Amino acid sequence: MKVVVKIVIVLLICLITVGCGGEIIPGTMSKIKTEEVKEILDNKDENYILIDVREDYEFREGHIPGAVNIPLGNITSVDYSKDKTLIVYCRSGNRSNQAAIKLKNMGYNVKDMGGILDWTYEIEE
Numbered sequence: 001m002k003v004v005v006k007i008v009i010v011l012l013i014c015l016i017t018v019g020c021g022g023e024i025i026p027g028t029m030s031k032i033k034t035e036e037v038k039e040i041l042d043n044k045d046e047n048y049i050l051i052d053v054r055e056d057y058e059f060r061e062g063h064i065p066g067a068v069n070i071p072l073g074n075i076t077s078v079d080y081s082k083d084k085t086l087i088v089y090c091r092s093g094n095r096s097n098q099a100a101i102k103l104k105n106m107g108y109n110v111k112d113m114g115g116i117l118d119w120t121y122e123i124e125e
Contacts, residue, residue, distance in 0.1 A: 029100040032111035034118050041066050051088045053099040062123040075102045082107055089113040
């Protein structure tokens with residue numbers, strides 16, 4: 001009987017970790033610090049694409065230099081090489097986490113920077 005209980009526990013842990021349908025569970029995304037993103041941008045590392053997932057009007061009010069704007073609702077139509085690492089950010093981190101999960105489930109290598117509120121470097125308007 002103890003073996004059966006252990007098997008059930010292991011299966012539950014697997015289900016919780018992977019989630020239904022193999023989807024990524026919110027809060028389990030790979031994070032990247034703003035300092036690392038700044039270094040990537042300063043080095044002009046072409047292996048990364050910085051994506052601002054806020055709405056167009058928010059992007060126009062100010063964004064990180066070099067970022068492309070793809071609002072969260074448009075993430076389904078992203079067409080980048082899967083060899084690139086996508087770095088996503090929004091205002092506070094909620095939408096970037098949602099976008100990161102969607103992109104990860106689409107097969108992209110994704111890092112979640114969180115929110116532009118944490119960005120202490122220059123902003124482009």
